[in-house]
Amino acid sequence: MLNLPRWQNWTITGVTLLSLLLALPNLLPGAVLRYLPSWYANNVINLGLDLSGGAHLLFDVDIRSVVRQRLIDLSDSIRIELRKQQLQARDITSDGTALTLTLREGTDAARVAQVIRDIEPGVLDVTNPSPTTLRVAYTQQELTQRRQQVLDQSIEIVRKRVDETGTKEPTIQRQGDERILVQVPGVENPDELIKLISTTAKMEFRLEGVGATILRPTKEGWDQVWPELAASERWQKETNKTLIAEEICRRQPSACMPVSRRVVVSGEELTDAQATFDQQTNRPIVSFRFTTSGGRAFCRATTDNVGKPLAIVLDERVISAPVIQSSICGGSGIITGNFTVQQTNELALQLRSGALPATLTVIERRTVGADLGADAIRAGTIAAIVGTVLVIAFMFLAYGPIFGGFANLAMAVNLLMVFAGMSLLGASLTLPGIAGLVLTVGMAVDSNVLIYERVREEQDLGRPPISALTAGYERALSAIIDANLTTLIAGILMFGFGSGPIKGFATTLSLGLLTSMFSSIIFTRMVLGLWLRHRRTKALVI
Amino acid sequence: MYKPIRLLPRKTNIDFLGKRVPALVLSTIVNIAAIVLVFTVGLNFGIDFRGGIAIEAKSLKGDADLAETRRITSGLGLGEVSLQEFGASDTILIRIQRQEGGSECVANASRLLAKAMGQGWGVRPVADAQSGNLEMTAPSRIGEEQARAAARALGLPDNLVQSGPTPTVVTLERDQRDEWCQQVAILVARDALSSTYEFRRTEAVGPKIGSELLTAGLISVGLTLVAIVIYVWVRFEWQFGVGALIAMLHDVLTTVGLFAITQIEFNLAALAALLTIAGYSINDTVVVFDRVRENLRRYKKLSLIELLNVSTNETLSRTIMTSGTTALAILALVIFGGPVLHSFSIAMLWGIFVGTYSTIWIANGALVYTNFRPDRMSGGNEKDGQDKTRSLDVRARP
Numbered sequence: 001m002l003n004l005p006r007w008q009n010w011t012i013t014g015v016t017l018l019s020l021l022l023a024l025p026n027l028l029p030g031a032v033l034r035y036l037p038s039w040y041a042n043n044v045i046n047l048g049l050d051l052s053g054g055a056h057l058l059f060d061v062d063i064r065s066v067v068r069q070r071l072i073d074l075s076d077s078i079r080i081e082l083r084k085q086q087l088q089a090r091d092i093t094s095d096g097t098a099l100t101l102t103l104r105e106g107t108d109a110a111r112v113a114q115v116i117r118d119i120e121p122g123v124l125d126v127t128n129p130s131p132t133t134l135r136v137a138y139t140q141q142e143l144t145q146r147r148q149q150v151l152d153q154s155i156e157i158v159r160k161r162v163d164e165t166g167t168k169e170p171t172i173q174r175q176g177d178e179r180i181l182v183q184v185p186g187v188e189n190p191d192e193l194i195k196l197i198s199t200t201a202k203m204e205f206r207l208e209g210v211g212a213t214i215l216r217p218t219k220e221g222w223d224q225v226w227p228e229l230a231a232s233e234r235w236q237k238e239t240n241k242t243l244i245a246e247e248i249c250r251r252q253p254s255a256c257m258p259v260s261r262r263v264v265v266s267g268e269e270l271t272d273a274q275a276t277f278d279q280q281t282n283r284p285i286v287s288f289r290f291t292t293s294g295g296r297a298f299c300r301a302t303t304d305n306v307g308k309p310l311a312i313v314l315d316e317r318v319i320s321a322p323v324i325q326s327s328i329c330g331g332s333g334i335i336t337g338n339f340t341v342q343q344t345n346e347l348a349l350q351l352r353s354g355a356l357p358a359t360l361t362v363i364e365r366r367t368v369g370a371d372l373g374a375d376a377i378r379a380g381t382i383a384a385i386v387g388t389v390l391v392i393a394f395m396f397l398a399y400g401p402i403f404g405g406f407a408n409l410a411m412a413v414n415l416l417m418v419f420a421g422m423s424l425l426g427a428s429l430t431l432p433g434i435a436g437l438v439l440t441v442g443m444a445v446d447s448n449v450l451i452y453e454r455v456r457e458e459q460d461l462g463r464p465p466i467s468a469l470t471a472g473y474e475r476a477l478s479a480i481i482d483a484n485l486t487t488l489i490a491g492i493l494m495f496g497f498g499s500g501p502i503k504g505f506a507t508t509l510s511l512g513l514l515t516s517m518f519s520s521i522i523f524t525r526m527v528l529g530l531w532l533r534h535r536r537t538k539a540l541v542i
Numbered sequence: 543m544y545k546p547i548r549l550l551p552r553k554t555n556i557d558f559l560g561k562r563v564p565a566l567v568l569s570t571i572v573n574i575a576a577i578v579l580v581f582t583v584g585l586n587f588g589i590d591f592r593g594g595i596a597i598e599a600k601s602l603k604g605d606a607d608l609a610e611t612r613r614i615t616s617g618l619g620l621g622e623v624s625l626q627e628f629g630a631s632d633t634i635l636i637r638i639q640r641q642e643g644g645s646e647c648v649a650n651a652s653r654l655l656a657k658a659m660g661q662g663w664g665v666r667p668v669a670d671a672q673s674g675n676l677e678m679t680a681p682s683r684i685g686e687e688q689a690r691a692a693a694r695a696l697g698l699p700d701n702l703v704q705s706g707p708t709p710t711v712v713t714l715e716r717d718q719r720d721e722w723c724q725q726v727a728i729l730v731a732r733d734a735l736s737s738t739y740e741f742r743r744t745e746a747v748g749p750k751i752g753s754e755l756l757t758a759g760l761i762s763v764g765l766t767l768v769a770i771v772i773y774v775w776v777r778f779e780w781q782f783g784v785g786a787l788i789a790m791l792h793d794v795l796t797t798v799g800l801f802a803i804t805q806i807e808f809n810l811a812a813l814a815a816l817l818t819i820a821g822y823s824i825n826d827t828v829v830v831f832d833r834v835r836e837n838l839r840r841y842k843k844l845s846l847i848e849l850l851n852v853s854t855n856e857t858l859s860r861t862i863m864t865s866g867t868t869a870l871a872i873l874a875l876v877i878f879g880g881p882v883l884h885s886f887s888i889a890m891l892w893g894i895f896v897g898t899y900s901t902i903w904i905a906n907g908a909l910v911y912t913n914f915r916p917d918r919m920s921g922g923n924e925k926d927g928q929d930k931t932r933s934l935d936v937r938a939r940p
Binding site: 062367380387499 | 547548549552553598694697699701702713714715718721722724725728729740741742743744745746747748750751755758759761762765766769770773774777810811813814817818820821822824825826828829831832833836856857859860863864866867868869870871872873874875877878879880882883886887890
């Protein structure tokens with residue numbers, strides 16, 4: 001039992017050394033790390049926001065306003081279509097989730113319903129609760145799809161805006177069906193960030209090179225020059241995109257193109273943009289739709305400038321410049337080109353990204369200043385060190401230098417493995433996480449205590465040393481596994497259901513329990529086996 | 543040669559189960575008291591569960607003047623504001639109750655807007671009480687830039703404030719307005735205190751998240767208990783599952799009772815402590831149960847109470863050692879871990895003592911009453927019992 005085959009000893013040693021290697025960058029001082037290759041030195045545990053300082057914001061994406069606006073647009077379309085078919089509704093009202101049409105006596109309700117269904121085929125539920133009323137609502141499927149789309153788009157916009165602030169390693173995640181989690185280290189006052197996130201991007205359609213022109217960078221040009229510009233503090237702090245664009249074009253005119261000074265239509269007039277397929281050629285295209293006034297302005301401009309490129313300018317950079325093929329007067333049009341599906345998706349997203357599609361409400365906000373985080377690290381480290389030293393001393397006192405030493409060695413290996421595991425998983429260490437680590441230290445020696453106490457008992461029953469050790473190991477095993485697994489159940493459920501701070505705690509606790517099974521059962525068994533082989537002891541002092 | 547210290551004599555023979563009746567009566571009283579306390583005194587829920595705002599602020603000049611700060615905050619129209627020293631004499635924790643999206647919040651927002659944009663700017667709720675809409679007024683027509691600036695001053699998304707003739711309507715759902723009012727309260731507090739305090743940590747939990755966190759917390763406690771009981775049931779007999787469940791409920795309830803009595807803030811960290819206590823208490827219990835199961839096969843003649851006593855005594859030094867090491871580690875957290883972890887560490891320290899107690903008396907005591915018969919554990923391992931028949935007398939060390 002205690003004498004393991006050689007390959008097992010090597011495997012255990014290998015795993016232990018590997019953990020040491022993985023955990024080492026966390027323990028070495030910065031001065032040493034500088035001489036190590038960065039791929040290795042950078043493999044350290046991320047600090048959670050409560051330790052590094054930063055902002056944690058949870059936004060609720062509200063789709064009700066989107067549906068409400070869409071119903072208003074729909075009621076306009078219904079009036080127009082009905083008029084075309086020489087039909088009439090006495091009244092159309094909206095309650096925010098559905099439209100109610102009141103018809104005149106004798107109107108063919110079925111025909112009206114069919115006309116309405118054809119406006120947006122496949123997505124409308126038209127019911128007829130009484131002979132003279134019709135109820136029009138979007139189908140559940142359409143609403144779900146719409147919610148997805150709104151959320152994706154909001155996340156994209158939020159990501160873009162946070163990225164532009166130049167903060168390091170922001171986390172932008174979807175949470176559930178209607179939430180976005182934004183975590184930004186180093187930001188202490190999130191009011192600025194919240195403002196920035198909810199700021200509308202400026203989108204314009206301008207003719208290219210017509211009349212009085214100004215230079216605007218292309219997307220590629222911006223990406224080339226901006227990093228160089230952002231290196232200086234003056235420009236990084238600049239929020240006025242127009243000034244930045246002008247500076248870029250001053251430095252590198254080749255990265256820019258001339259666009260008309262006059263704005264044809266502004267992005268606020270764009271109501272929708274979707275990636276679809278050309279019905280004839282089946283190629284990916286982007287379709288878009290304007291408001292009535294936007295459509296009129298777009299009609300005039302396109303009629304006069306057929307054959308010329310139209311620049312789509314988003315936040316002062318030209319993201320695309322398709323050529324006007326014909327006059328576009330219906331209020332909606334398409335952009336064709338040699339697009340892949342992905343490209344059309346991106347372009348549609350960019351076109352829509354002018355304004356946030358839905359209202360973002362902050363429903364949870366936690367910010368920690370960097371110096372408070374530093375205080376927390378200090379307090380946590382002191383507590384961890386004191387706790388560990390106390391446990392080590394206690395184990396030495398209780399089980400003597402040899403067995404106490406083995407248990408403490410196992411605990412050190414356990415800590416190394418937790419560090420290694422967290423580096424590997426990319427998990428963040430939080431203040432509750434440190435608490436979990438301290439708790440793990442106290443609990444990790446439990447398995448050794450179980451074994452040792454059992455060995456003592458077996459010895460008291462009169463067994464010789466090796467037999468007592470072997471029996472102690474074997475008999476303690478089931479209790480160790482049961483005890484660890486039950487606590488692990490609590491840890492895993494905590495991870496699944498907990499939020500924020502609880503997750504950090506659950507991570508270190510569960511990881512610590514898992515690795516403690518290796519360190520105190522497998523690792524100490526090897527150490528004991530090796531010790532016994534070198535020192536044929538007559539009596540165990542335990 | 544070094545001689546390790548033994549905390550206990552080599553062989554103890556304490557009649558734990560003989561005192562099960564007083565222990566059970568005591569625990570029943572304590573548990574009922576805990577439940578009564580929770581419903582009468584109530585828990586001091588933190589903002590995680592109740593919603594609201596917590597601000598840790600450090601005084602810019604010397605010690606924090608609590609009386610002066612209390613005078614300022616009570617006049618802000620933010621409802622109940624509690625102040626306490628937090629960790630150091632120059633640091634305070636300001637807790638502001640969850641904001642309702644009512645007229646007071648809108649009035650506060652209106653003041654902020656006037657301060658940022660100038661005379662004549664303001665917001666007020668619309669007459670329709672069903673919607674959360676606001677009406678924004680300005681001295682003259684609202685330009686595009688002005689609309690953006692106004693939205694920013696109020697902490698509202700840009701797309702909600704339209705440029706155009708005054709007054710303009712800001713479309714908000716009722717619940718959105720409730721959420722937004724938490725942000726308004728932070729802006730108000732910052733505005734009032736920024737000359738004397740530096741805000742080191744700000745947490746705001748809206749009503750929506752608060753209730754969700756509480757639900758998720760309750761579910762996770764319930765699921766943890768169920769999952770652990772199922773595990774114990776599968777690994778042992780159902781009676782052990784019952785014993786484990788009663789012991790865990792005991793520990794969780796008394797810990798909640800501790801929170802009610804001391805009025806220590808019950809927050810997410812406290813919930814984590816509750817779950818860990820459930821896991822830790824069962825950890826202890828399982829070790830004793832494991833020994834009971836083993837002894838069932840070994841000593842077929844002992845009565846149940848004797849058997850439980852023997853098993854508890856045999857594992858006693860381990861129980862004390864493990865509780866000791868864990869308590870030491872946690873003690874370090876209580877003393878050095880800082881104010882944020884305080885409620886967590888106190889609860890854990892308590893949980894370790896209660897967990898040890900409940901293992902000995904509650905889990906074992908429950909086993910006595912579950913009509914648990916040792917002879918049900920059939921198929922005892924004969925080989926295991928052969929070489930050492932139980933002798934209660936002490937043997938000499940060879």
